[in-house]
Amino acid sequence: MGKGRFKLIVAAAIVVAGISYLMISGISQTTVYYYKLSELMARPSANTDSVRVSGKVVSGSIKKDSRTMTVDFVMADNNVRIPVRYTGIIPDTFKDDSEVVLEGKLDAERTSFEAHTLLAKCPSKYESQFTSETGREHQKKYGIQSDFRSISR
Numbered sequence: 687m688g689k690g691r692f693k694l695i696v697a698a699a700i701v702v703a704g705i706s707y708l709m710i711s712g713i714s715q716t717t718v719y720y721y722k723l724s725e726l727m728a729r730p731s732a733n734t735d736s737v738r739v740s741g742k743v744v745s746g747s748i749k750k751d752s753r754t755m756t757v758d759f760v761m762a763d764n765n766v767r768i769p770v771r772y773t774g775i776i777p778d779t780f781k782d783d784s785e786v787v788l789e790g791k792l793d794a795e796r797t798s799f800e801a802h803t804l805l806a807k808c809p810s811k812y813e814s815q816f817t818s819e820t821g822r823e824h825q826k827k828y829g830i831q832s833d834f835r836s837i838s839r
Contacts, residue, residue, distance in 0.1 A: 720787055723763035727796065734792035739799070741768075745782040761786060761799070768792075772801040780806040 720738030721729075744767065747760035756773045757780075770788060780786065789803035 720789075723761060723768060724766045726792070727766050727768075730796075734794075734796070736789075737792060738787060738789045739792075740785065740787045741766075743780070743782055743784050743786055748780075748782060750776070757804075761788070768797070768799050770799045770801055772804045774802070774804065777804065777806040780804065 720740050723739050723741035726734075726737065726739050739761075741761040741763040744760040744762050747758075749758045751757070754773065755775070756771065757776055758769065758771050760767050761770050762768075772788070772790075785807040787805040787807070788799060788801040790799055790801035792799050
């Protein structure tokens with residue numbers, strides 16, 4: 687094997703290793719785990735300084751202060767409830783009974799949560815057209831088959 691060919695193989699190995707490293711580190715940085723509120727409260731040893739937690743907004747608990755861009759609400763999961771304070775831009779999909787994912791800090795007494803990130807889920811917005819009432823009405827109006835799996839090919 688010639689000297690030039692050996693250099694090419696080493697260079698290719700370095701490039702492949704570099705690309706692999708970037709892919710693995712990129713994936714690990716974007717992979718995020720969050721606790722359900724009941725899981726977090728059941729784990730007294732869990733890190734509470736920087737944690738992601740999900741739950742549901744308790745109906746009627748939202749109190750917004752548009753002057754300070756602060757919102758206070760109660761989040762629940764199963765039989766566990768905790769008051770939450772968030773300051774920042776509130777997503778349009780944030781409302782009573784919506785599912786939320788918060789990132790922030792649980793206080794030392796584990797009695798309140800200070801969030802610096804608020805993500806609101808909206809599952810009804812992405813509900814299948816075959817199962818929602820609006821979807822069924824649309825199917826009738828335009829003669830659309832009700833089950834996409836029955837379409838013959």
